[in-house]
Amino acid sequence: MPDDASQPVITRFAPSPTGALHVGGARTALYNWAFAKGRGGPGSRFLLRIEDTDRARSSDDSTRAILRDLRWLGLDWDEGPVCLDDWRSYDASFDPDDPANTLDPRGVGPFYQSKRLDLYNEQFQKLLDAGLAYEDEAGGGALRFKMPDRDITVIDEVLGEVTVPAGQTEDFVIRKGESGGLMPTYHFAVVVDDALMGVTHVIRGQEHLSNAPKHVALYDALGFDKPTYAHIPLIFNPDGSKMSKRVKAKVARKAAIDAGLNDNGLPSAGIPNDELRAFLSKDNDDLTVARAIARQLRLALPEIDVADFRESGYLPTALLNYLALLGWNPGDDIETFDLAFLRDKFDLDRAGKSNAKFDREKLFRFNADAIAALDPAVFRDQLHEHFAARHPRFLDLMNDNAFAAFAEAYRPRARTLDEPAQLGGFFVADDGDIAYDNLDKNARKALTKNDGVGVTHLATFRDVLDQQCDPWTGAKAHELLQAYCDERGVGMGVVAQPIRVAVSGSTVTPGIDQTLDILGRDRTLARIDNLLAAHT
């Protein structure tokens, strides 16, 4: 924490562009963002640095995806690759190599480590001159740092002082051979960059705690001021396993084996049999294969990366809200909040120390609440965008009014932007595809109880709808239903439930008025006729 609120706080998020932005990384970025924005005085900044010293595994695609996902979440940064307004702008046309795509008001860039070699060389030379680094016997230009023979204490804002005994940390590589030349290793580059960029607080995952003594020793050897550290707990799956891409592979593999998907490959997805076999026999965790299997089996892979959650229909505000609570809380019973609240309240002294398990059910609740709280028009537009990408059939079959009614029907019911597609699949089914011969218990009961009076009413009410519901609106249909039931002294459910069964094949639908509104006259009557025909 800054000693007084007028001190600038400079934090950073420094991902390696070797894959997508993971939820754990997103939370780290979030805390760093909030701490700099909320706790720092004038001159504070949150910066983004791309740690691409692993030339073989780094890619521009990953860089773009990480920037895109950070922006989708609503995080912005003061220095680094340019921070664009619209997350969608980080597409293939975005060139990380273009100097114009840089945000560097203080002139502390570049923000890609692969472009900072001169800076590192200067520091290597300092160590060499001081006799604190030496070349490896194996040669090739690799350099090792000579660990000092003393206890090293890391001052950590959440864990306290952590001391590692002398001799416990071995000399380590600070310059490595890479395709295309020599590169600093992570340990060296992170120290040099944080120092040169003036980073005051390093908030990062606890997996780095054991590395911190190396970094502290480097700061001392290089003569730089050390930052304040804050190592935050890790996030795991509910079963305690790591939240890695491996779990996606695991789920896909199991499903494929259960489905007997092993002899034909997945030619339609361009996956030859030997690749499928290799994947199934755990030779690799190739995500391309995992995704192909998921598509083939219509299987949902577990969400791990921020992009996964976006594609599954989570709102950024809900994801962020949930993530913020994994390892931090405001100290009162407030659990629902936005970025501005987090920025104002976040502090390191309320950060937790123990690892957390990612609870899908709780995230569902945050997301469902966030969706329900959305303005109807906003939700409709978001659902429209999601469906355009994932479920275009709904847009093909529904006009704007029907889609708006559909969105409003599911706004209080959906936990994700994707769920209306499952829950409301019957709206876009072919009329003939509603399976009346395979009804669940409740649906059967609605048709058969009291000697099938429900079906009798349905037959009668069908004609009422046909003759009197003009123009066709859900409200009008509902009014007619109400009058019909009142006249005969029967409960609404007696007639409404058979209608639900007729139009959807189940008793679970939005309100009758909304349902008939969305479905429209022709399809409603056709489905009722189909049920009547099937039931006699």
Added chain:
RNA sequence: GACCCCUUCGUCUAGUCUGGUCCAGGACGCCAGGUUUUCAUCCUGGAAACACGGGUUCGAAUCCCGUAGGGGUCGCCA
């Protein structure tokens, strides 16, 4: 294996620094009831935890020691 970190309901956590107000509070989930023409929403209620063992103290979830369990690091990955 060595070193380091952690340990409150199934899960996320408040409370621990400044021992008594805690027979431990909130949230998700679960169970029961109510509202609703179904579902969802919403409302009410309920079950559910201080890892274990010693010690200090009039008094310990809170302080000390030990044990157990979990996690991390020990890469020319980051």
